[in-house]
Each structure stands twice: as C-alpha cells, then as structure tokens.
Amino acid sequence: LANSNHSSIGTVVLLGAGNVAWHLGHQLSDAGIHVVQVYNRTPESGLALASELNASYTHEISQLKDDADLYVLAVSDSAISAILDSGWFKNGRFVVHTAGSVSIDVFQGKALNYGVLYPMQTFTRGKPVDFRDVPLFIEAKNAQWRIKLEHLAQRLSESVMWVDSAERLYLHLVAVIVSNFPNHLYALAEQLLDEKGLSFDVMKPLIRETMDKAMSMSPQKAQTGPAIRRNKEVIERHLAMLEQYPNIREIYRVMSESIMKKI
Amino acid sequence: LANSNHSSIGTVVLLGAGNVAWHLGHQLSDAGIHVVQVYNRTPESGLALASELNASYTHEISQLKDDADLYVLAVSDSAISAILDSGWFKNGRFVVHTAGSVSIDVFQGKALNYGVLYPMQTFTRGKPVDFRDVPLFIEAKNAQWRIKLEHLAQRLSESVMWVDSAERLYLHLVAVIVSNFPNHLYALAEQLLDEKGLSFDVMKPLIRETMDKAMSMSPQKAQTGPAIRRNKEVIERHLAMLEQYPNIREIYRVMSESIMKKI
Numbered sequence: 001l002a003n004s005n006h007s008s009i010g011t012v013v014l015l016g017a018g019n020v021a022w023h024l025g026h027q028l029s030d031a032g033i034h035v036v037q038v039y040n041r042t043p044e045s046g047l048a049l050a051s052e053l054n055a056s057y058t059h060e061i062s063q064l065k066d067d068a069d070l071y072v073l074a075v076s077d078s079a080i081s082a083i084l085d086s087g088w089f090k091n092g093r094f095v096v097h098t099a100g101s102v103s104i105d106v107f108q109g110k111a112l113n114y115g116v117l118y119p120m121q122t123f124t125r126g127k128p129v130d131f132r133d134v135p136l137f138i139e140a141k142n143a144q145w146r147i148k149l150e151h152l153a154q155r156l157s158e159s160v161m162w163v164d165s166a167e168r169l170y171l172h173l174v175a176v177i178v179s180n181f182p183n184h185l186y187a188l189a190e191q192l193l194d195e196k197g198l199s200f201d202v203m204k205p206l207i208r209e210t211m212d213k214a215m216s217m218s219p220q221k222a223q224t225g226p227a228i229r230r231n232k233e234v235i236e237r238h239l240a241m242l243e244q245y246p247n248i249r250e251i252y253r254v255m256s257e258s259i260m261k262k263i
Numbered sequence: 264l265a266n267s268n269h270s271s272i273g274t275v276v277l278l279g280a281g282n283v284a285w286h287l288g289h290q291l292s293d294a295g296i297h298v299v300q301v302y303n304r305t306p307e308s309g310l311a312l313a314s315e316l317n318a319s320y321t322h323e324i325s326q327l328k329d330d331a332d333l334y335v336l337a338v339s340d341s342a343i344s345a346i347l348d349s350g351w352f353k354n355g356r357f358v359v360h361t362a363g364s365v366s367i368d369v370f371q372g373k374a375l376n377y378g379v380l381y382p383m384q385t386f387t388r389g390k391p392v393d394f395r396d397v398p399l400f401i402e403a404k405n406a407q408w409r410i411k412l413e414h415l416a417q418r419l420s421e422s423v424m425w426v427d428s429a430e431r432l433y434l435h436l437v438a439v440i441v442s443n444f445p446n447h448l449y450a451l452a453e454q455l456l457d458e459k460g461l462s463f464d465v466m467k468p469l470i471r472e473t474m475d476k477a478m479s480m481s482p483q484k485a486q487t488g489p490a491i492r493r494n495k496e497v498i499e500r501h502l503a504m505l506e507q508y509p510n511i512r513e514i515y516r517v518m519s520e521s522i523m524k525k526i
Contacts, residue, residue, distance in 0.1 A: 133468045179473040180488030182445035187482040205396045210442040211474040219450040225443030234364045247521040258510040
C-alpha cells in the first residue's frame with residue numbers, strides 16, 4: 001500500500017456525491033489534498049462533482065483506484081454497509097465514514113484501518129459554507145492512523161475534536177434538534193404564510209434575532225412567548241386557529257407544553 | 264386635549280416596563296419622541312426605565328399625565344384589559360397597545376381613539392436590536408388617527424404595514440412558531456449537552472448556518488436530517504436515547520412525523 005505511517009494524507013478517493021461529499025470534496029481540494037477519484041452509483045451528480053474536483057469518476061467499487069492514502073465514505077448510512085460488504089477495504093486501505101449516526105463498529109470485520117470524520121453542519125450542495133468553522137468530530141480505531149486523521153482534519157477546520165461513537169451519536173441527536181427541527185418550523189411557517197398570501201420575508205428579522213440571542217445568551221433565559229408566560233388564552237386560540245393543520249397543531253401543543261414544564 | 268389632527272405625535276406616556284416597553288421606549292426616545300412618563304405597577308423596573316428615558320414615573324393610573332399625544336400600553340395581555348377598565352381612556356385620549364395576540368376590539372366601549380402598534384420581534388431587556396429592521400404592524404379604528412400612527416411608526420422602523428386584527432393574530436401565531444419554538448429547541452439542546460458536560464457552543468456554527476439557509480432559500484427545500492431521508496433506524500435510535508426525557512422524546516417524535524409527512 002502507498003500509505004505509510006510517516007507521511008500525511010495527500011490523495012483521497014471520495015465515495016458519494018451528495019451534500020456532504022460535495023462540501024467535503026471541495027474543502028479537501030481547497031486545502032491542497034488531491035481528490036483523485038469520485039465514486040457514485042448514479043453518474044449524473046458523480047460526474048459533475050468529479051469534474052469540479054478534477055478527479056476521475058467511477059460507479060463501480062471494483063474500479064476504485066487502489067493507491068489512495070484515504071477513502072472517504074460520504075454516502076448514506078445504508079450505503080456505508082453496502083460498500084463495506086464488497087470486501088474492498090479488508091486489505092488495510094484506510095477508510096473513514098462521515099456519518100454522525102453510524103458507529104465505528106460498522107467497519108468491524110470489513111476493514112482493517114478505519115475511522116470517522118463527521119462534519120457537524122447542514123450542507124446543501126452549491127451553497128458554500130465556511131468550512132473552517134465546521135466542527136469535525138474524529139475517531140480512529142487504530143492508533144497509528146490517529147495522527148494522520150487529526151492532521152488531515154486540522155487542514156480542513158479550526159474545530160477538530162476526538163469523540164467516541166457514543167458521544168458522536170449523541171451530538172448528532174442534538175444537531176437534529178437544533179437544526180433539522182427549527183428548519184422544519186420555518187418550512188411550516190412558510191406554508192402558513194403562503195396560505196394567506198403573506199411572504200416568509202416578514203419573519204426574517206425575527207428569525208435572525210432569535211438566532212442572534214442564542215449565540216449571545218443562554219436560550220433558557222432568552223425564552224419569550226405565550227407558553228413561557230403561561231398565557232393559556234393565547235395558546236388555546238392558536239390551537240383553534242390551527243384546526244385545519246393537524247400536524248402543526250400537534251407540534252404547537254407539544255412544544256407549548258414542554259415550554260410550560262420548564263418554568 | 265392637546266392632540267390635534269394636524270400635528271404629529273411628540274409626547275408619549277409609556278405604560279409598562281417589560282421587554283417590549285424597554286425597547287419601544289428607547290426607540291421612541293432615539294427617534295426624538297419625548298417619553299414624558301412611564302407607568303408600571305412595580306416600581307423597580309418602572310423607575311429604572313423612567314430614569315433611562317428622562318421620564319417621570321407613576322404606579323397609579325389616576326396619576327397619568329393627561330396631555331400626552333399618545334398612550335402606549337406595552338403591558339401583558341391581561342394588564343391591557345385591566346388598565347382600560349379604569350375608564351381613563353374614555354374621554355378620547357389616543358391609546359395603542361403593542362400586543363400581537365390581542366384584538367383591537369379590546370378597546371371597544373373603553374376608549375374612543377385607539378389603535379395597535381405591534382413590533383414583531385423577540386425582545387430581551389438590555390439586549391439592543393436594530394429596531395429599524397423590526398416589522399411594525401399597525402391598526403387604527405378611527406381614520407383621523409391613522410396618519411399620525413403611520414407617521415410615528417415610520418419614524419421607528421423601515422418596515423411598517425397595516426393589518427387588521429385577524430391578520431395580526433395570525434402573524435403572531437407564525438412568529439411563535441419561528442421564534443419561541445426554535446429557541447425552546449435550543450434550550451433543550453443546551454440541557455442535553457449539559458448532561459454530558461458538553462458546551463452549547465459546539466452547536467453554534469450549525470445553528471448559524473441553519474438560519475442562514477432560511478434567509479437565502481426556501482426552508483422546505485433546505486430540509487436535511489434523518490426524517491426527510493425517512494431513516495427510521497436513526498429515528499428509532501434517537502427516540503431510545505431520549506427515553507429519560509419524555510417531553511424531548513415527544514417533541515422528537517412529533518417533529519419527525521411532521522417532516523416525513525411533507526415528502
């Protein structure tokens with residue numbers, strides 16, 4: 001194998017071409033690490049990303065370049081297992097996955113040298129993020145690969161932390177709560193405003209300030225609104241206004257009850 | 264009365280000393296409108312705000328100055344009714360409340376000249392906001408007061424809109440969904456991280472990017488996470504991890520179901 005314990009990671013094969021792969025691939029490339037090949041089952045996004053990164057493309061595991069320093073599985077949770085089941089990593093090639101929600105044990109018996117590189121961010125292909133800010137949670141089973149992985153991660157981000165799989169799964173759960181759920185609330189708001197011909201834009205100063213407060217003070221102390229004031233009259237009226245939207249109504253009820261419990 | 268149809272509003276009596284009163288009082292003052300008096304039931308915050316605004320202070324409705332151009336009820340929903348029940352506004356003094364969730368009908372039979380000035384923002388006393396950005400939703404029953412109220416509002420904010428009470432109550436409901444609920448999710452996240460000795464700071468880049476996406480693209484299109492991917496294995500694992508936190512678990516379940524419905 002081309003890998004040695006004394007050299008740093010210079011070449012990467014990137015498996016996947018979705019949101020995480022797109023951002024990670026570009027950040028690797030920007031950091032001077034050569035993405036030599038992109039693997040993706042569907043050619044369209046795979047070829048596009050390969051072209052952006054000046055990499056070759058394949059949709060066959062058997063056609064992977066066999067001399068890269070690192071193989072990055074930036075694919076869906078189920079695709080990680082499927083790719084590992086190919087047996088391709090059994091010979092000791094260094095492989096990491098990027099999933100917040102998949103234990104390092106997924107590699108057991110299917111790879112020799114492995115780890116995790118989890119960028120905790122919400123990625124959308126084509127929308128650049130400041131990757132230097134993105135927390136990277138890393139894990140490596142094999143001590144000899146720890147230094148290489150940490151060094152690579154530090155070239156990508158200023159915020160690199162070692163966590164074990166249990167901690168990472170917990171962080172991922174919290175990440176869902178602070179990112180996916182608020183975004184869904186914005187989506188529901190957009191829907192409610194659409195129904196009345198109102199623009200979502202009108203909510204933007206409020207959304208921005210809510211986030212700004214969370215950055216500068218404890219969210220528990222920043223809580224405002226009818227529920228924290230236990231204003232049941234307003235809560236009941238809001239629930240009545242949501243009668244035609246049973247899922248929004250249920251969210252409203254459960255959230256308000258939870259806020260009232262915190263008093 | 265000192266008010267005339269031809270002059271603009273120069274003097275204000277501010278009733279309340281909470282978060283909304285604090286921000287509105289300072290913005291009125293910064294815009295060159297003289298807050299002549301602060302009323303508040305409890306002296307501590309009332310005196311403090313009065314002093315900041317160079318205004319006098321009272322805790323008695325009967326001691327209100329009777330020649331101000333405008334009386335602003337920046338108090339809790341229930342206090343609005345209580346103050347109006349005093350009968351002090353029956354003689355035609357121009358009075359507005361600032362509540363998103365209270366219909367203009369609250370004034371009926373209790374005031375002659377009245378309106379609403381609802382600043383849609385999450386206010387925390389002592390944390391400055393850019394008030395010029397804050398959407399102000401205004402309403403006035405009496406046509407002759409509409410011009411004065413609009414003129415005043417435009418001195419406070421660049422975003423002034425006329426809405427009726429039904430529209431305002433609807434906007435307030437949506438504001439709760441995009442502000443109070445995401446903030447509560449941040450508070451729950453803070454609690455979950457505390458339990459493991461982790462800092463809420465680690466979530467800040469993710470929270471910032473989630474908000475940033477909502478500013479620049481449709482939140483419905485920005486949705487990421489296990490629920491939108493219908494990854495039931497991860498959802499079930501997260502629910503199991505939340506077993507000791509029944510209210511967070513319920514929120515997780517209801518939010519995930521709602522996200523899955525949107526596909």
